[in-house]
Amino acid sequence: MTNPLAMKGLTVQNLGKNYGPKAALKDVSFTAGDAVFTVLLGPGGAGKTTTLRLIAGLEPQTSGQIFLDGQEVSRLAPRKRDLAMIFDNLALYPNKNGFQNLASPLIQRKRPIEEIREKVFAMAAKLNLTLVLDRLPKTMSGGEKQRLALGRALVREPRFFLLDEPLSSLDAPLRFKLRSELKRLQKEEGHSFLMATPDFTEALAVGDVIIVLEGGAVAQVASPKDLYEKPIDTRVALFVGSPRINLFKAGASEGNLNFFGLISPIPESLKEPLAKETGEFTVGVRPENVILGQSLDKNAVKGKAIVVDIESLGRSLAVTISREKERLTFLAPSLDLGLLAIGDQVDFFLADPNSLLAFKPDGRNYLT
């Protein structure tokens, strides 16, 4: 790792936090770059909120260091770290109206009144909050409260932003809209964001870099594309993607992978690592890599199985087929709904045998 004292952005090194005998975080290290949208992705209880709270200084870390723009801030009081945090419950002041909420960070920093008015009105205009400035939070809609919390964080222009599941309270259409606004704002203004979310679609949609936390430790740091295509282990592979990736016990022989009754040529990139593998390992098939029907290509990797479940996802169907107690779920066009019934035997083939993933017996990806 590069010297954290020489770089802009946020670096945490070997961060640990114990609550009594229980370790909530163990040895977390990562860098969230300057003007980068970094996402902390992980299931509930992975330590996302704890990480953000330690960075903010709201709780002392048990071990490790935190650097911000080349300065160690590990022991500084929250107000001396110059960062803003948006909490998952927003934490708007219920007794203050929109203007007072937006102005509070500036008032607390004792800015001149003229500057406060100017900045608050500019922020309200930017976030479309002008009409709620004289209203109390309880009279605002979910989206308005969300934007107000965002505005309150942005108005002070801190050097770093921490966002703790800021969109989790919104319904789906609003979440979609606000997350793209968030992304646009971050890019236009060059802000540095570190956002925690349990939602991989959100992470893939907005993140420049995604840090996957699992069980209080960093599992993987990757770009959205790499995270999806090269998950570091089966746990990350299962967490990122919906429907979930299909995992099968597999073996290799004569240059082929054998799983789920299929014989598929070993992808070029896997040839070397798999050459040494003598026992069983795991193959991962993404749901979009399976196509229903018969291929025109006679070299296609194809098979037959029984349909055991059909679930409509709207635009597509999640079809689960079964063969010798193993199950495979894939996506089919909704138009196929009328042609499929549970119990049918169907033909299927792989869209791209080269995008199969392979994991070692301990769950690690061969390629990472």
Add this chain to the structure above:
Amino acid sequence: MLNRPLSYWQIPVLILALALTLFPVFWLVMTAIKPPIDWNASPAIWVPSEPTLINFRTLFDPAAIRAYGVGGVSQAATKAVIGSILASVSATFLAMALGLVSAIGLSRYSRTSWATPLVILSGRMFPPAAIAVPFVIIFSLTSLMDTYPGLIAIYTAVTLPFSTWTLKSFVDDLPREMEEAAMLDGKSRLMAHLTVTVPLIKGGLFSTAMLVFILNWSEYMFAQVLSNTELSTIPVQLAKYVTATAGTLYGVQAALAVLAMVPLILAGFFIQGHLARGLTFGAIKK
């Protein structure tokens, strides 16, 4: 507040409940303005034909009642009124200040689970008589008997668990992120609590202070046991009007009781607007 009309059967029930609650107050006020001859009259006199203020005068001039041919007590109630105000106000202030600090500490900075209601409130689970005896011994040894600091200390000690526990529930209801947002925005921990936590639990502070004040104001046993000549409170003085030596000065006793109600009624009237909870509603999701 109630914002739907009462149904037809609720009205008589409420009237009955009010009558039961208010009758003793009515009787007290009436007795306070009765001349001595009406105090014990049989059949009872509900509303005196010749209302008088002699009972109130007697409170501060014990000899005044002798004009009616009844005996009196030697002590004026002045010392008791001053004593009650001094002890109750100081002890309430102390119990609230310490209780607020303890409540914030327990709610925000304690992850341990020892702070259970059992532990905090155990002092209140004994009958006061049981803890009064050791206090008498301790106070005798430390020269705190019959002094205001002694009485204020014991009132604070007795009401502090209550104020701590009640205020803790108000602080618990408030999301800690509100204070933390203020800390990130430039406030120290202390200032964040003073400027964010305290205003948001204002209703809880007022209602708790009111209850603590009532407990102190109406406390009898500790004041009786720990006082001698220097110290008196209204409840102690009240008891002096019906004794073997003083006779049965019901009217004077009622007059002091009426005086004692005044601050509570005034306080209740002024803070009733703050008693409503739900100030934080709508500021957090869910």
